[in-house]
Amino acid sequence: MGVWWAPAVRVLVLQAAWALGGGQVRYSVPEEAKAGTVVGRLAQDLGLEAGEAEARRLRLVAQGRRASVEVSGASGALVVSSRLDREELCGKSAPCALRLEVLVERPLRVFHVELEVTDINDNAPLFPVNEEALNIAESSVPGSRFPLEGASDADTGANAQLSYALSPTEHFSLEHQGNKDQSASLALVLTKPLDRESVAVHRLVLTASDGGRPPLTGTVELVISVLDVNDNAPQFNQSVYKVEVLEGSEPGSVLLTLSATDLDEGFNSNIMYLFGRHVTTKVKEMLTIDENRGEIRLRGKLDYEEMDSYEITVEARDKGSPPLSGHCKVVVEVLDVNDNAPEVWVTSLSVPVPEDAAVGTVVALLSVSDRDSGANGRVRCAVWPASPFGLVATFAGSYSLVLREALDRERVAEYEVEVRAEDGGAPPLRASRGVRVPVSDVNDNAPAFAQAVYTVLARENNAAGAELARLWARDPDEAGNGRVSYSVAEGGGGAVSGGVWRSASSYVSVDAESGRLWALQPLDYEELQVLQFEVRAVDAGEPPLCGNATVQLFVVDENDNAPALLPPAGGGPGPGAAGEAASGPGSGALWAWAAWGAPAGQVVAKIRAVDADSGYNAWLRYELWEPRGKGPFRVGLYSGEVSTARALEEADGPRQRLVVVVRDHGEPARSVTATLSVSLVEGAEAALAAAGSSGPGLRAAAGAEGDAAAAAAASANVWLVVAICAVSSLFLLAVVLYGASRWAPRAAVLSGPGPATLVCASEVGSWSYSQRQSRSLCVTDGAGKSDLMVFSPNFPPPPGPASESGCAGKEPSVSLFASGMNLRRERCPPQWELV
Known part of the structure; x- marks a missing residue:
């Protein structure tokens, strides 16, 4: 068993040593060495045992030219087989190195052997x-x-x-x-x-x-x-000219221009430039010289592999008799050009890649090669863009394209990866291969609205089914993972209307596919100002993901309410003044007293009106309709106070009929009219009438005839009382009347129940806010020149304690300025006073 493993272990040790040693053996042999000269013990240097060289068929691989060395089959030595001529092999190049490939079979291995042929004289x-x-x-x-x-x-x-x-x-x-x-x-x-x-x-x-x-x-x-005779020869400005030119340069290119001078004069100084007598025909085929200008031009295509330099003798000859010549040497050095670009192939490709693929996943296998040698054949590879992919070298000339960063299909759905190869030439040549890597989708993104809160403005009285806005949620996933449906979230918001809570779904609806928000019913600003709710977007992925957005729907007021006249304020007027009354939301008939001789600016009556709208639509102005011109009365543009325009005279008649038009500032404006009948009486009669009235000083008239009858009866009674008083105490009455007319107040104070707030005019055009239900108005001496207006609430306050104290715990701090209206609304209806 140990005998069987020994060769395998030696092969592994040999491969490891070969990898660590760079995989190359170098030898040196002098040129002209005799055939049979041993260059080196190749088999032993490659780690082969005795006898393995022949058994494993150690041999050289032919390189396209006749090899001058060979491998001895028995010993495995590298020996010279034929004449080695360094000049024939390498010319002037130094050192002269031959690159050989040695093949060993069973197992098959390829080794590189470098043989340097040294020079001898x-x-x-x-x-x-x-x-x-x-x-x-x-x-x-x-x-x-x-x-x-x-x-x-x-x-x-x-x-x-x-x-x-x-x-x-x-x-x-x-x-x-x-x-x-x-x-x-x-x-x-x-x-x-x-x-x-x-x-x-x-x-x-x-x-x-x-x-x-x-x-x-x-x-x-x-x-x-x-x-x-001709004793001055042309002289070049330098004895040796050197020029470098790239191989493959275009014919006709000027390499350099020679310059020679001759101190002689006349014909003896005319110079022509010639190649030397010993310039070869090959040089003349490659280069040409202009006899007159001395320009040396390229005639043929230079090839560094054929000749790397040219040495040319150039003669500058004058035209004297005999002619004289100057000489120089031109050395043309041909620069090598890296003319073989690398080549890249894709041998395997695994696509598409899921966006949740793990880092390190192999996407493709590539092979790279370059036909050049030396630095021009050394190839560097890189991948562009640098992320999320990278190259990993597996072995010589082979690379793996691997995933180095997590993918996100929503950011990049497909990658055009370019594998770039560059050799070590100067300049380097490059090649590239594009690899298309699509990324497959997973449901990893929830729908997202463009903004977290949408502000929608809708005019009141809109038609049911009118489109209010379009909501859009983006889901970057594809197919079902990115298909979004919309709905109003249950319990996601609502508003109080008429004291009853109503959900948002009773006011609006959203289209499930398009996200179109439309109204289910007309909106009324006086009932609903703000509606806030949530819209949900859900994709069709598995599992589905969702996103929410808040919608704030602001109802914009329209001028759909005309001004309405208010009933008379509580309490009676003082002397020389009148109260106020109204007959309802339409036109009203009012009456008041005024004393003859009353000075200009005396307040006679006050018209009170309210508009259920808000803003400019509720900003009221008062104008006299009749009579026009120089009538004895006028009305405050924004206060509604009817005052004397001049001192009243008997020529003005016993009674004046005034028509007051109350208009808002809406577009188009809405209005209501009030008819005011002013009875002109003596000062004492006016005072008695005011004292005897149990109700307000300004009463509603039933008609023109009723008014006249009441005025006549009142006048007869007054005159009777005056006659009795005149008989009994004429002097005392005269004194009282004089004191009353001299010290009577010049302004009227109108008040209602509850604590009063005194508001005096200072400058026209400023707005102030008051939450109290009852107010007192003070008009100073300059009231005739200032526009003092009191804006009543947009709609009547509700009965009960709230009408006296306003909103509990809500002290408003809001101002509206004429130049730019900045308004913060509170929960209870505001009351506005314009000062």
């Missing part, structure tokens, strides 16, 4: 040509530099570091700036002036040596011709 420096001809003007001064084409070495590292030496000469020296970069400047420097007549041609040997051990060398012969 097997390539000598090589000049582009064996002989290079130079033309140098004899007028060249010492220190003049003449660029030379350097050698190239196919090796890398120290084996490619070149040094140069020039054969002995007294006229020239060699200048080499830097020995690590093969594109560094190499120039021939003139140390001694030339004399064409003595030496027309100088032949020198330039030797290049690399840094290998032993070093290898290459030579080129320099043939220098000394020119005459």
